[in-house]
Amino acid sequence: MRSDQDGWIVGNQVVTGDIYRTVMLHWNGSALTVTAIPHPEGRNGFAALEAASHRTATDARAVGVRAGVNAVQETETLRWNGDRASALLIYSLPT
16 A cells, blocks of 8 residues: 555456456545456466555556466566556566
């Protein structure tokens, strides 16, 4: 939490069975809101955001992992710019 009026919560949610999606929630001091984040097409399986950091109300970042193409694990970095979240970096981990 940057203050009692501004904070982020990240993690994952079960969509169905063993399919998980990443989630980002923003606390504005009185309510939590779900933040729309990009979900790559055709990628089912595990995905979780594991940490969040923010310097200002318009600069928050979250990092995590997800199942990539052919189930290769990828790291994922998202950035919130005050208006929307976008993917900054996707990196496939070596096997």
